[in-house]
Amino acid sequence: MPETEAPRGTPTIREVADAAGVSRATVSRAFSRPELLKPSTVEHVQAIAGRLGYTPNVAARALSTGRYATLALVVPDIANPFFPPLVRGAQQAADQAGYCVFLGDSDESPAREDVLLGRFAGQVEGIVSASSRLAAQVVRRHADRRPVVLVNRDIKGIPRVLIDTASGITAAVAHLAELGHRRIAYVSGPQTSWSNQQRRRAIQRASSASGLELVTVAARRPTYDSGVARVLDLLASGVTGVVAFDDVVAQGILAGLATAGVSVPDQLSVIGCDDVVAATTSPPLTTVSARTDEAGRFAVELLLRVLGSSDVRDARYVLDTRLIVRATTGPAAKIASRSANRTTSGGGRAMQAGRKIFGS
Amino acid sequence: MPETEAPRGTPTIREVADAAGVSRATVSRAFSRPELLKPSTVEHVQAIAGRLGYTPNVAARALSTGRYATLALVVPDIANPFFPPLVRGAQQAADQAGYCVFLGDSDESPAREDVLLGRFAGQVEGIVSASSRLAAQVVRRHADRRPVVLVNRDIKGIPRVLIDTASGITAAVAHLAELGHRRIAYVSGPQTSWSNQQRRRAIQRASSASGLELVTVAARRPTYDSGVARVLDLLASGVTGVVAFDDVVAQGILAGLATAGVSVPDQLSVIGCDDVVAATTSPPLTTVSARTDEAGRFAVELLLRVLGSSDVRDARYVLDTRLIVRATTGPAAKIASRSANRTTSGGGRAMQAGRKIFGS
DNA sequence: TCCGTGCACGCAACCGGTTGCAGGCCCTGG
DNA sequence: CCAGGGCCTGCAACCGGTTGCGTGCACGGA
Incomplete structure (x- = not known):
């Protein structure tokens, strides 16, 4: 008894077609290519569809057209405050174009990242991989299957958006040199991180250019705790200024220093990177600012x-950065050491409101 | 001349079938229901498929089975540090089950959330909506189309995971009362937030139970800047203790107080909620701890x-919370007010390391 | 030797849109 | 009045797996 057709949860194109007295093709065109139809027909079909609550089935559409209207975004650690703004920017850009975005968290593991990219490749039109920890060759293999855009990873032949912290880092070193520092430290991040390599190189170059001695301390994972844990090394190294891989590490260093009773910036100057929590630390962190939200947006665009059009092959966008001087940098310690730490905040420097901006 | 078949980018089930000398059905079964096939056949097909680099087309599979192997996670603001750990937990749980997750950011807007849920409904098996700002009726409409699980939103008939901050808040108020505070403030969050309503109610109840006067100050959007902006109101209100909607607001309050030269906890005690940045503030923030990552994981599970099995209809998971006492709470101000703010950190209380835990 | 039984696999319809092609209709120009 | 040309719309094949049903075959029992 096929007389009573059970109406599915959500109606299909056929039911709309029947209700509207047209063919399925016409319904399809009413949604995807309305300019081919008589305006009155479009209106009629849309009305019926609206009444029935019809929504095109994305799987069916994807199957026949190959257009998924989805893309994937892979990050090493969504809990790292560097990424949420980036995700947000990417999200908004995707949204405007009617795309949905898959999120993948590789947990800083190249192997997991590989798995994620492989899994996504089958169900998205393209992939944005931020701060990829993968070997270039592996990235290329994925990019071969699906369009891939990289953020903060510079691989020739693959479109990429780069946050050029080198310029900001250079300004940071100059800033320290100007304040009289002679011996500084770089607390490095993940070894497979392009950003880390870039920053390390920039700071080396800038230090030797300014005649500063440079010590490198490895933090590996860029976490707060990791920053805290580096403090003893830093104090032992005899430096008067520190540039950290990122703000999170810098924040950990600040906390460690506070616990150790070292006053910032009187005894030690600290500079972060990314400007991602910088305004919320105490004292407010001098840092290299990067518009991570823009990086996300750009990458998606x-x-x-x-x-x-697949002729954008070797695009390479570079976003510049600036040094934002807040309150964790000051004259080198030998100068400050004659006085104790009388004034903790805002002492000795006329720079609390109105942030001063250096940089390219 | 149909002799030269262009091999597509990724091979289809037909090509594998031809190469293996079996039917498409057999290839399909080799992947989805191998127990129906002779082991040797399965092995053979898998080998051929592997060599060809075959991957089942998810769109085609979804179309014929209705199983998408995807789910969506919607949050009001991924940049709010409450959510990244939750996203992470959700992500991991989904991953273990072989699901990919869409992320949606509603930007605190009910309208956008509505759009997102609608868009996702068509292409996922289910949705997790965290801290939904939608009217209950609207949520129900969506839940009617697709399974929905809520986090921090309590709607009867819809499965939900709730972080019971009430218990922690109650402990927080008790803690303040014990320290001699008589008049305290609650800095509230988004009005449509279930968490906010829950917290406000809990604090009202606890205050009157302890005989404390309660003042409410509205922060609306739970942001750092919003917290900073509430400081003048707080100081004018004559309270000695503050409970903030969340850690982010609390952090802003701390910063605002520091700028205003008010010392914490000597002149004013501050308590946050969620324990999401609490360990990284200065001084370290006393807060109500919630395992947000677990909430995400639970929700997905x-x-x-x-x-x-669709008989789990009215599940309601409640995660309890605890008060974690760090360094932003101390004796009521009238005691401290006789002396100015001589000792900024660690004065008057023996409680820096070894955190004390209260709670349900 | 013949038939029943069950395993392993193929056939073909189906999921729900999309799109090249063809045909009907109407309008215009000769 | 007829031919030609557009404009709309329908037909039907196709996207790539999945799955109910049926069949061929081997094997065991009578």
Whole structure:
């Protein structure tokens, strides 16, 4: 008895077609290519569809067109405050274009990242991989299957958006040199991180250019605790200024220093990177600012452009950075050491409101 | 001339079938229901498929089975540090089950959340909505189309995971009362937030139970800047203790107080909520701890259970919370007010390391 | 030797849209 | 009045797996 057709949860194109008295093709066109139809027909079909609560089935559409209207975003650690703004920016850009975004968290593991990219490749139009920890060759293999856009990873032939912290780092070193520092430290991040390599190189170059001695301390994972744990090494190293891989590490260092009774910036100057929590530390952190939200947005827009016309092959966007001087940098310690730490905040420097901006 | 078949980018089931000398059905079964096939056949097909680099097309599979192997997670603001750990937990749980997760950021807007849920409904098996700002009726409408699990939103009939901050808040108020505070403030969060309502109610109840006067100050958006902006109101209100909607607001308050030269906890005690940045503030923030990562994980596991057997209708998981006393709470100000702010950190209380834990 | 039984696999319809192609209709120009 | 040309719309194949049903075959029992 096929007389009573059970109406599914959500109606299909056929039911709309029947209700509207047209063919399925017409319903389809009413949604995807309305300019091919008589305006009155479009209106009629849309009305019926609206009444029935019809929504095109994305799987069916994806199957026949290959357009998924989705893309994937892979990050090493969503809990690292560097990434949420980036995710947000990417999200908004994708949204405007009607795309949905998958999120993947590789947990800083290249192996997991590889798995994620492979899994996503089958169900998205393109992938944005931020701060990829993968070997270049592996990234290329994935990029070979699906369009990939990188953020903060510089691989020739793959479209990429780079936050050029080198300029900001250079300004940071100059800032320290100007304040009379002679011996400084770089607390490094993940070894497979392009950003880390870039920053390390920039600081080496800038230090030797300014005649500063440079000590490197490895933090590996860029976490708060990792920053805290580096403090003893830092104090033992006899430096008067520190540049940290990122703000999170810098924040950990600040906390460690506070616990150790070392006053910032009187006894030690600290500079962060990314400006991601910098305004909320105490004292407010001098840092290298990067518009991470823009990086996310750009990456998605670039990806969409690649999807549109595949001749954008070797794009390479560079976002510049600036040094933002807040309150964790001051004159080198030998100068400050004659006085104790009388004034903790705002002492000796006329720079609390109105942030001063250096940089390229 | 149909002799030269262009091999597509990724091979289809037909090509594998041809290469293996079996039917498409057999290839399909080799992947989805191998127990129906002779072991040698399975092995053979898998080998061929592996060599060709075959991957089942998810869109095609989704179309014929209705199983998408995806789910969506919607949050009001990924940049709010409350959510990244939750996202992470959700992500991991989904991953273990072979699901990919869409992320949506509603930007605290009910309208956008509505759009997101609608868009996701068509392409996922289920949805986790965290801290939904939607009207209950609207949520129900969505839940009617697709299984929905809520986090921190209590709607009867819809499976939900709740972080019971009431218990922690109650302990917080008791803690303040014990320290001699008589008049305290609650800095509230988003009005449509269930958590905010829950916290406000808990603090009202606890205050009157302890005989404390309660003042409420509205922060609306739970941001750092919003916290900073509430400081003048707080100082004008004549309270000696403050409970903030969340850690982010509390952090802003701390910063605002520092700028205003008010010492914490000597002149004013501050308590946060969620324990999400609390360990990184200065002084370290006394707060109500919630395992947000577990909430995310639970929500996904619950969703998967709903998908498995749809008889879990009215599940309601409650995660308890605890008060973690760090360094922003101390004796009521009238005691401290006789002396100015001589000792900024660690004065008057023997409680820096070894955190004390109260709670349900 | 013949038939019943069950395993392993193929056939073909189906999921729900999309799109090249063809055909009907109407309008215009000769 | 007829031919030609557009404009709309329908037909039907197709995207790539999945799955109910049926069949061929081997094997065991009578």
